[in-house]
Amino acid sequence: MNIFRISADLLHLASFFILIFKMKATKSCKGISFKTQLMYTLVFTCRYLDLFHVLGMMITFNFAHITGLTLYNTFMKILFLAASYYIVYLMRTELKSTSDDARDTFVLWHILAPCAVLALIFNAQFTILEILWTFSIYLEAVAVMPQLMLLIETGEADSLSSHYMFAVGGYRALYLVNWVYRYATEPYYSNWIAWIAGFVQTALFGDFFYYYFVKIMSGDAALKLPTTAGEV
Template identity: 25%
Template sequence: MASDGGSHGGPANGSSVTTLVRWLRTRSQTEKAALLGAAALLTLIVLWYFVEDHDNLFIIAETVHFIGIGVLVYKLTQEKSCSGLSLKSQILTAIFLAIRLMCSFVMEYDVHTVLDLLTLVATGFVIYVIMNGSSGLRATYMKEQDSMSVAMVLVPCTVVAIIAHPSTNHALPFRILWATCVYVEAVSVLPQLHMFRGQKTVERFTAHYVFALGVARFFSCAHWFLQMFDGDSFLLSALGSGLWPIMVLLSEIVQTFILADFCYYYVKGQVTGGGVVRLPVDVV
């Protein structure tokens, strides 16, 4: 009798998940946004209570990002394909990592510097393989779809950084560079999401990578929120005053919500679509 109960557990659980997904699918965009916000708030509360050192959340975010890049390295070296992968997003990622690494040596050298260095090396490898790999691999690069200009992202971010940057005691160029890094990181995934426009499905390793970015961005956003709510004096002094702290939080929120839609369809694909991520035309 016990074995019979166990045999029915799997299908019952599967049916429950399918029913939940179907219910979510019938909700309006406003209802989905409200549910997403409630889930994010609940997760923040759980993290607040159970994670004693909230700085660990940023370390988790950087580690997840590094793992995501590792997925791309596997895709390029084992699958011999860069189909669906945006070179422009990788270049923007390398730019903000290089800026953050340079500023870290001047402003705050710690474990984050090591993680940034590892991620930058992995990202540089991805860029190199896409641009200089075998002819067969380069032929899979969808250059026509990767059409968003890097300058279109960098120039506005630099302008905003000149206006809103930290008010600490460091030299002005480093403060502007640090702000530029924060803003570029917030929108570096846009060329990748732009490539998804019109695609009915997303290649699995690229999907894993973008989902990892979404998870990393959430933990990073949680780190900033919880640190500020805790009244961390070191963090507040590092952020400075004026417009900059608001822009930091806004950047974290923007990059989290930029990826929220994709993460929803990713999870939905893992639950009901056999791991295939299917996007509506207007998801990005």
């Protein structure tokens, strides 16, 4: 591992803590897209099915193939899964009355269907686990779209929500740097599916990054975007 990978993982983990803290502190999930959070939960569920294999080795005390990197990855995967499911749980139980369902209108099948088709066609190996992993890569690239559409619809995001989104976009941007570093330092390293999806995901955050830094420089409490209100 390198510093870019570790920094990306920590920023990703921070994004979960920021969002959970925001929802618990304000007792509200207003401005947060449930559909985006639901898709992130699906992303991690499909991607981390190998956890059963690793945990099985641990339960049976088969540590021959378990390295420090394996333990690190397993720990982070469990945290990501637990946090994503907890967020969905909060948004559909104690905070449901504060959700923005009326404006969170993005049609999920417009994302899910193309990602599923792409995973069936473009994958490294035609096995169930590999197809599900590839599906999760494609889906994560565009899972933020309902959140971005909700942000455009409302025209602004509070400080914690904007920090959360910056952490999500920033983690993937750091992964791009990590891939460049690995390509330059590791012979035969290649992962074009993740590269393309990661570039798309980072590009989707382009406008948000601009307005986020404008907010930081101006010292505004809320991030403001051009709104679609009033358009025909």
